[in-house]
Amino acid sequence: xxxxxxxxxxxxxxxxxxxxxxxxxxxxxxxxxxxxxxxxxxxxxxxxxxxxxxxxxxxxxxxxxxxxxxxxxxxxxxxxxxxxxxxxxxxxxxxxxxxxxxxxxxxxxxxxxxxxxxxxxxxxxxxxxxxxxxxxxxxxxxxxxxxxxxxxxxxxxxxxxxxxxxxxxxxxxxxxxxxxxxxxxxxxxxxxxxxxxxxxxxxxxxxxxxxxxxxxxxxxxx
Numbered sequence: 001x002x003x004x005x006x007x008x009x010x011x012x013x014x015x016x017x018x019x020x021x022x023x024x025x026x027x028x029x030x031x032x033x034x035x036x037x038x039x040x041x042x043x044x045x046x047x048x049x050x051x052x053x054x055x056x057x058x059x060x061x062x063x064x065x066x067x068x069x070x071x072x073x074x075x076x077x078x079x080x081x082x083x084x085x086x087x088x089x090x091x092x093x094x095x096x097x098x099x100x101x102x103x104x105x106x107x108x109x110x111x112x113x114x115x116x117x118x119x120x121x122x123x124x125x126x127x128x129x130x131x132x133x134x135x136x137x138x139x140x141x142x143x144x145x146x147x148x149x150x151x152x153x154x155x156x157x158x159x160x161x162x163x164x165x166x167x168x169x170x171x172x173x174x175x176x177x178x179x180x181x182x183x184x185x186x187x188x189x190x191x192x193x194x195x196x197x198x199x200x201x202x203x204x205x206x207x208x209x210x211x212x213x214x215x216x217x218x219x220x221x222x
Contacts, residue, residue, distance in 0.1 A: 008186045009195060017185070021178025028095055028174070029161045035100035036160075037153065040107030045137065047112055058108070065105035071166050074098050078170040091172035095164075103160055110156060114149030115141055151215040158207050162200065175199070 046058035065073065077098040082088040089097070118141050126136035146153075165176040173181075176196055183192030 004191055004194075005188065006191050006195070008188060009182075009191065013182050013186075017182035018175065018178040021173050021175040024092065024173055025161065025164045025175040028092075028099060028164050028167070029157065031096050032099035032103050032160055033157045036103030036107045037111070039100065039104035040109075041111045041142070043104060043108035044112040044115060047108070048115060062105045062108050065102055066109075070102055070163055071169055073102050074166060074169055077101075091167065091170045094170060095167045095172045099160070099164070103156070106156055107153065110149050110152050111145060114145035114152075117148050118144045147218065150218065151211050154207070154211045154214070158204050158211070161207075162204060165200070 043058045043062060046054040047062070049055065074095065078089075078091065078094045081094065081097075122140050122144065123136055126140045131139065164174050167174050168177055168180070171177075179192040179196035179199075180189070183189035186192075
């Protein structure tokens with residue numbers, strides 16, 4: 001019979017093992033979200049530009065990365081970049097680059113849908129006021145697209161936070177790694193993995209509820 005004992009999971013374990021991993025997971029999520037949205041927006045604009053020399057590479061980028069498992073991309077970057085540069089980047093830096101590059105493909109599709117959701121009349125109105133294509137996008141289209149897609153962007157960010165657990169493949173010290181190390185030190189792997197699952201659920205479920213409330217507010221504004 002399985003004998004579970006969670007008594008060792010005190011504040012000392014949290015500060016000694018878990019907190020460091022949680023901070024890195026949050027940092028990785030934030031960096032990948034910001035970088036992914038910036039690069040993803042540029043990719044979306046390239047795909048909507050109508051110019052083949054911009055559309056083709058952007059579409060190839062998005063389709064390629066969306067067709068490859070994230071864990072494979074993590075391993076490729078971690079193993080190949082040192083071979084190309086001649087020196088290792090470290091697991092944490094490699095993870096940040098990988099997640100930013102990978103998530104950009106997904107944020108790109110979200111932003112493309114958001115831009116296309118803005119009525120064409122808004123674009124024509126910008127042109128009628130003498131705005132250039134760049135000004136129309138910056139001042140008219142993109143602000144509305146971000147507002148329309150904000151719940152979806154945040155939902156993708158929650159998924160991104162869950163995916164940060166995959167950095168275990170390259171030995172980065174994330175939230176899951178913190179629980180794993182604690183489990184090994186106290187010889188209680190089952191309890192720590194169960195606790196990790198609960199922590200991930202509580203964080204992601206709470207954020208999902210906030211996104212739903214935000215979605216309702218945006219719907220009222222519309």
